[in-house]
Amino acid sequence: MSHTAHIRSHRKPRRSASTLAMRAGVAGGVLSTLAVAGASGSANAAEPVTQTLELPTLTADLAAQAAQSADATQQAAANYQLQAERDAAAAKAAKQAKADLAEARQKAADAKRKAAEAARKAAADRASRTAERTTLAATDSGSTSTSTSTATGSAAAVIAFVKAQIGKAYVSGATGPSAYDCSGLVQTAFKQVGISLPRVSQDQSTAGTQVSLSNLQPGDILYWGGAGSAYHVAVYVGDGMFVGAQNPSSGVGEHPLSYDPPTGAVRVL
Numbered sequence: 001m002s003h004t005a006h007i008r009s010h011r012k013p014r015r016s017a018s019t020l021a022m023r024a025g026v027a028g029g030v031l032s033t034l035a036v037a038g039a040s041g042s043a044n045a046a047e048p049v050t051q052t053l054e055l056p057t058l059t060a061d062l063a064a065q066a067a068q069s070a071d072a073t074q075q076a077a078a079n080y081q082l083q084a085e086r087d088a089a090a091a092k093a094a095k096q097a098k099a100d101l102a103e104a105r106q107k108a109a110d111a112k113r114k115a116a117e118a119a120r121k122a123a124a125d126r127a128s129r130t131a132e133r134t135t136l137a138a139t140d141s142g143s144t145s146t147s148t149s150t151a152t153g154s155a156a157a158v159i160a161f162v163k164a165q166i167g168k169a170y171v172s173g174a175t176g177p178s179a180y181d182c183s184g185l186v187q188t189a190f191k192q193v194g195i196s197l198p199r200v201s202q203d204q205s206t207a208g209t210q211v212s213l214s215n216l217q218p219g220d221i222l223y224w225g226g227a228g229s230a231y232h233v234a235v236y237v238g239d240g241m242f243v244g245a246q247n248p249s250s251g252v253g254e255h256p257l258s259y260d261p262p263t264g265a266v267r268v269l
Contacts, residue, residue: 115182151238154193154269155219161189162235162243168252170245180245186221186233195268205230208268219269222262236265 151159168179175184183201190197197207205223216222216237223230234244237254242262245252 071096075243080102140171151218154195154219156195158189158235158236158269159243161192163237163254165189165252166243166254167243168245170248170251182233182245185243185252186235186243190268193269197268201230201233202228204233205264205266209265211265211267213262213265216265217267220265220267222258222265224263227264227266230263234262 003138095113162185165176165185168176170181171179172181173184174180176188180188183204184200186201186204187197187199189205198204201223204221205227208221210227211217211220216236218236220236222234222236222242222244224232232244232246234242236242241254242255242257243252243254246255246260
């Protein structure tokens with residue numbers, strides 16, 4: 001036996017394979033845990049980077065959606081405004097059309113009323129002229145004695161003057177002695193007896209007292225047209241005859257009342 005056999009060896013005892021394997025497994029587990037922790041830590045450390053990178057994209061999408069919403073809202077507002085303007089224009093047009101229709105109806109009613117009044121007036125004038133012509137026809141046929149060829153005094157002088165002008169020319173505006181128009185002959189004839197008459201037929205038709213055609217006397221002034229708007233005048237000379245400056249083709253002549261029935265008469269003598 002060696003003299004050192006009773007002394008314990010200072011060498012570390014040799015580890016068994018199972019012990020080494022167990023330690024290796026523990027070490028591996030620790031390393032795996034560290035690796036997982038490290039990976040987790042790395043993942044957690046990288047997460048803010050990922051969020052930082054995705055934030056601009058989300059913000060851009062929200063901005064785009066907001067812009068689209070704003071455009072849609074603006075378009076809707078524009079459409080509402082356009083529709084409102086169209087509705088207002090339509091309402092205004094309808095109101096104007098209603099006013100125009102009312103005005104047209106009023107004008108039509110006025111025109112109808114005036115036409116009715118004109119028709120009544122025309123009918124009355126026709127009836128009056130028919131009655132006057134009937135009276136004149138009766139006078140011409142001798143059925144009445146409202147006129148006579150016997151004239152004295154001023155009437156005789158007027159009649160003598162106008163008969164002396166028979167055959168002379170008709171000239172518009174002429175007052176003699178070689179030519180006359182209708183009112184020029186009448187004015188000049190009455191001037192012979194000191195009576196001053198207006199120059200034109202319109203005024204001569206209202207210069208004296210209005211008399212009925214059924215009650216004519218020699219020397220009365222006959223007129224054609226309305227009193228105050230007459231377009232022709234002549235002198236009644238009795239026996240259903242008158243002398244007047246008719247027109248350029250016939251000049252001054254004597255004619256029966258039926259030749260051109262007058263509308264009315266005035267007496268100045």
